[in-house]
Amino acid sequence: xxxxxxxxxxxxxxxxxxxxxxxxxxxxxxxxxxxxxxxxxxxxxxxxxxxxxxxxxxxxxxxxxxxxxxxxxxxxxxxxxxxxxxxxxxxxxxxxxxxxxxxxxxxxxxxxxxxxxxxxxxxxxxxxxxxxxxxxxxxxxxxx
Ligand SMILES: Cc1cc2nc3c(=O)[nH]c(=O)nc-3n(C[C@H](O)[C@H](O)[C@H](O)COP(=O)(O)O)c2cc1C
Numbered sequence: 001x002x003x004x005x006x007x008x009x010x011x012x013x014x015x016x017x018x019x020x021x022x023x024x025x026x027x028x029x030x031x032x033x034x035x036x037x038x039x040x041x042x043x044x045x046x047x048x049x050x051x052x053x054x055x056x057x058x059x060x061x062x063x064x065x066x067x068x069x070x071x072x073x074x075x076x077x078x079x080x081x082x083x084x085x086x087x088x089x090x091x092x093x094x095x096x097x098x099x100x101x102x103x104x105x106x107x108x109x110x111x112x113x114x115x116x117x118x119x120x121x122x123x124x125x126x127x128x129x130x131x132x133x134x135x136x137x138x139x140x141x142x143x144x
Contacts, residue, residue, distance in 0.1 A: 001139065003032040003132075004048035006040055008055040008073055013090045013121045020125040021052050021088070024132040042078035050139045051083045052132075053106060057091035057098045057118075065095070067102040074105045081110030086135035090119045114138035 003025040007018035015036075022032035035044060037053075045051070055073075059065030067089060085106060089098050095118040103113045115134040117127060 001030045001049045001136070002047060003030050003050045003052065003136075004040075004044055005032060005034045005052040006037050006054070006077075007034070008037045008069060010056060010068065013124055014054050014056045017088060017090055017119050017124045017128065018052070018054055020128045021054075021132055024128045025136070028132060028136065030136065037073045037077065040077070045078050045080060045083065048083065050135055051080065051085040051111065052088065052135065053085055053102075053111075054088035054090070055102065057089050057095045059096070061093050065098060067098045067105075070102055070105055074102075074109060077109055079110050080106060083111055084114045084135065084139045085111040086115040086117070086131060087113060088117045088119060088131065090121050090124060092121050 005018045005022045007014045009015040018034050022034045025032035055067045058068035087102050089095050099116045117131040
């Protein structure tokens with residue numbers, strides 16, 4: 001099974017989590033590649049069995065909190081039709097509804113959202129193993 005981890009990062013936190021996700025998938029015996037949402041090509045998506053897509057949380061702590069720049073980069077992604085997808089974000093205070101917003105945007109691209117997880121920037125890799133396991137398990141359930 002091939003996993004593709006896509007991320008959007010400004011300061012490097014979300015990239016760190018993306019790399020930890022790929023490492024966890026690799027440790028569980030799967031092939032895993034990490035790409036930024038800018039460099040990903042349709043062929044990368046087509047050959048992946050499972051996707052992880054993450055970004056950072058942007059807003060004014062209580063207001064306007066959203067998945068950073070998603071209104072721009074989701075549009076430019078190739079089709080995600082029928083791809084089991086785990087979504088994630090990194091945040092400082094509270095992700096609020098960022099993951100729900102990201103899920104709705106990616107569903108419009110055809111993605112099937114199977115799991116989601118927010119990672120605090122002080123604990124960027126805490127919970128990565130369980131998150132990866134949930135996404136891969138759901139893929140196996142879909143495949144059966
Ligand atoms: C302009 C800006 C706005 C932010 N707004 C929020 C916010 O509203 N809520 C929150 O929990 N974190 C907020 N953060 C914190 C980032 O989401 C957090 O540091 C994240 O891990 C950054 O990821 P990156 O290093 O991949 O860019 C904000 C950061 C920046 C730079």
